[in-house]
Amino acid sequence: MTGDIVQMGAYIGAGLACTGMGGAAVGVGHVVGNFLSGALRNPSAAGGQTATMFIGIAFAEALGIFSFLVALLLMFAV
Amino acid sequence: MATETHSELEDGLVFHPMDQFQVISLVGGDVEWFTITNVTLMMALTVIVIAFIMIFGARGRALVPSRSQSIAELTYGFIYKMVEDVTGKDGVVFFPYVMTLFMFILVANFLGLIPMAFTTTSHIAVTAVMAMAVFLAVTIIGFVKNGFGFLGVFWISSAPLILRPILALIEVISYFVRPVSHSIRLAGNMMAGHAVIKVFAAFAPLVLISTGIGLVVTPLSILAITAIYALEVLVAFIQAYVFAILTCVYLRDALHPHH
Numbered sequence: 511m512t513g514d515i516v517q518m519g520a521y522i523g524a525g526l527a528c529t530g531m532g533g534a535a536v537g538v539g540h541v542v543g544n545f546l547s548g549a550l551r552n553p554s555a556a557g558g559q560t561a562t563m564f565i566g567i568a569f570a571e572a573l574g575i576f577s578f579l580v581a582l583l584l585m586f587a588v
Numbered sequence: 589m590a591t592e593t594h595s596e597l598e599d600g601l602v603f604h605p606m607d608q609f610q611v612i613s614l615v616g617g618d619v620e621w622f623t624i625t626n627v628t629l630m631m632a633l634t635v636i637v638i639a640f641i642m643i644f645g646a647r648g649r650a651l652v653p654s655r656s657q658s659i660a661e662l663t664y665g666f667i668y669k670m671v672e673d674v675t676g677k678d679g680v681v682f683f684p685y686v687m688t689l690f691m692f693i694l695v696a697n698f699l700g701l702i703p704m705a706f707t708t709t710s711h712i713a714v715t716a717v718m719a720m721a722v723f724l725a726v727t728i729i730g731f732v733k734n735g736f737g738f739l740g741v742f743w744i745s746s747a748p749l750i751l752r753p754i755l756a757l758i759e760v761i762s763y764f765v766r767p768v769s770h771s772i773r774l775a776g777n778m779m780a781g782h783a784v785i786k787v788f789a790a791f792a793p794l795v796l797i798s799t800g801i802g803l804v805v806t807p808l809s810i811l812a813i814t815a816i817y818a819l820e821v822l823v824a825f826i827q828a829y830v831f832a833i834l835t836c837v838y839l840r841d842a843l844h845p846h847h
Contacts, residue, residue, distance in 0.1 A: 561674060561833055568830040572769040575776035
């Protein structure tokens with residue numbers, strides 16, 4: 511009985527962890543959107559900043575990946 | 589848990605989406621540290637492919653490069669420019685290391701996209717070794733080059749004085765989370781993408797089980813596999829690029845700790 515409740519809680523928690531994906535989506539979209547709006551204002555400076563954009567994407571995305579990790583831990587490790 | 593859903597046809601999932609990440613011995617018997625597994629095989633293939641591209645590709649040294657020579661030269665130039673731009677002139681000595689990391693991750697990601705192949709970079713054990721190596725290298729290089737001045741990386745002199753201790757605490761935490769996020773970003777992206785492909789692949793044979801709903805679900809899921817596979821080709825390159833560029837960013841911190 512207790513094991514079933516723990517299992518159920520782990521599955522619910524894994525599902526809730528997926529909301530973290532939304533945060534990562536907002537973050538990555540914000541980075542790329544702002545990059546694009548800046549790049550269209552000054553296209554000649556955009557090329558040099560592509561690397562910076564990817565670094566920003568990577569940092570925003572890392573937290574979404576952490577939520578994925580939490581979901582995986584709940585599904586397979588708990 | 590992965591074994592429970594084996595050969596259960598009830599919900600169309602004939603295999604578990606995480607089954608593809610199992611480490612299997614190729615010579616029989618249990619997996620020991622010396623056993624030749626599918627991971628060993630794919631890593632050896634990765635090294636062979638890289639050697640083939642870089643050695644045989646660049647061997648001709650023609651003035652007008654052939655296609656294989658172009659691949660080798662463009663990759664070399666791309667990474668060299670990235671290291672020079674991000675790390676600065678004095679960071680170019682670390683170019684071979686960044687190039688090695690980039691080529692290994694890129695080729696491992698692309699080889700993993702071949703159907704039935706194994707993605708070595710989807711295992712945190714593999715990426716954590718690379719990320720820990722970068723972390724230790726950056727820390728050691730920072731202290732060797734700057735002495736205790738390397739601790740200035742935590743003390744942001746451009747911020748107001750009251751904020752600096754709080755920022756220093758945040759900087760210390762984010763410094764030690766680096767190897768975790770560095771490794772999990774790559775492994776998580778690879779694992780998630782391949783798992784999604786397998787989830788849709790499990791829906792595809794639904795037409796064989798229940799014809800009514802299968803006629804709609806099967807074409808849709810095959811279309812989804814195609815689309816996600818195209819996305820995964822893009823992700824395979826971007827994640828290798830991100831891993832390499834973050835290595836450069838960390839190396840820049842080690843070489844110039846005062847921002």
